[in-house]
Amino acid sequence: MTVRSHLLRLVTAVAVVSPAMSFSALPKPFFGSRALASTACAASASSIGQQTGSKMQSRSSVVSMPLMALGKRSTAKEVIDAFSPNLKGKTAVVTGGNSGIGTETVKALASAGCRVILCSRNVQAGEEAAEVQIKASQGREIKDGYSVPDADIKVLPLDLADLASVEQLAKELESEESIDYLVLNAGVMIGPKGYTKDGFERQIGTNHFGHFYLTDLLLPRMKQQETPSR
Numbered sequence: 593m594t595v596r597s598h599l600l601r602l603v604t605a606v607a608v609v610s611p612a613m614s615f616s617a618l619p620k621p622f623f624g625s626r627a628l629a630s631t632a633c634a635a636s637a638s639s640i641g642q643q644t645g646s647k648m649q650s651r652s653s654v655v656s657m658p659l660m661a662l663g664k665r666s667t668a669k670e671v672i673d674a675f676s677p678n679l680k681g682k683t684a685v686v687t688g689g690n691s692g693i694g695t696e697t698v699k700a701l702a703s704a705g706c707r708v709i710l711c712s713r714n715v716q717a718g719e720e721a722a723e724v725q726i727k728a729s730q731g732r733e734i735k736d737g738y739s740v741p742d743a744d745i746k747v748l749p750l751d752l753a754d755l756a757s758v759e760q761l762a763k764e765l766e767s768e769e770s771i772d773y774l775v776l777n778a779g780v781m782i783g784p785k786g787y788t789k790d791g792f793e794r795q796i797g798t799n800h801f802g803h804f805y806l807t808d809l810l811l812p813r814m815k816q817q818e819t820p821s822r
């Protein structure tokens with residue numbers, strides 16, 4: 593399938609899915625959370641929340657306390673602890689994992705035993721985030737009070753403003769046994785006017801078209817897996 597046909601599918605998808613619809617599909621406890629709007633925390637929370645949606649209702653007495661405790665100040669770790677404290681054997685792909693909310697999401701997933709593919713357009717920055725901020729291998733004091741020395745993290749290059757780079761990542765991910773979570777965190781916001789390598793306006797090209805193309809390339813195999821992916 594050509595890049596062109598992938599993007600035609602995107603235009604159709606944007607036309608039929610309004611933001612209001614996607615928000616209403618999220619689990620109720622996340623409404624009102626600032627993190628919900630667009631952060632990786634919300635992305636991982638909503639995916640995990642959706643995955644465990646049926647379980648959440650049937651064992652509401654077990655999870656109601658952590659759920660009630662989640663709010664706009666909740667950390668990625670608190671969200672993971674509330675929904676899926678054990679992610680051993682699972683693999684997550686996190687875009688923009690080298691900084692900010694992305695790094696926190698990688699760390700929280702790794703702390704639950706998840707193998708994490710940290711994607712970054714700057715591989716060195718990604719490796720540094722993994723070593724210094726997540727594993728704390730250089731003895732640096734960790735601000736939020738926990739580190740994950742045995743984190744299973746693989747850093748791969750991804751420039752969302754270059755569809756060839758997106759294709760390359762999808763190819764590299766073929767060697768992964770499974771992809772259970774896809775956290776589409778990377779993004780630029782209100783930067784100076786610019787264009788992606790493929791000629792799209794920088795913000796929509798990076799945040800939306802790049803992520804849509806990645807998802808579209810990975811979806812067939814994610815659907816084929818024995819366990820459902822999110």
Ligand SMILES: NC(=O)c1ccc[n+]([C@@H]2O[C@H](COP(=O)([O-])OP(=O)(O)OC[C@H]3O[C@@H](n4cnc5c(N)ncnc54)[C@H](OP(=O)(O)O)[C@@H]3O)[C@@H](O)[C@H]2O)c1
Binds near residue numbers: 688690713750752780
């Ligand atoms: N923090 C907030 O209050 C807030 C509010 C609304 C939305 N968001 C969204 O939430 C997400 C995370 O926010 P944050 O605060 O953690 O921001 P951040 O620290 O600026 O992180 C953004 C990440 O996206 C990466 N990125 C940018 N362009 C890319 C590209 N072309 N290819 C691959 N990666 C790219 C950045 O990589 P580099 O380090 O190489 O630049 C960085 O890792 C972003 O999408 C942001 O727009 C955040």
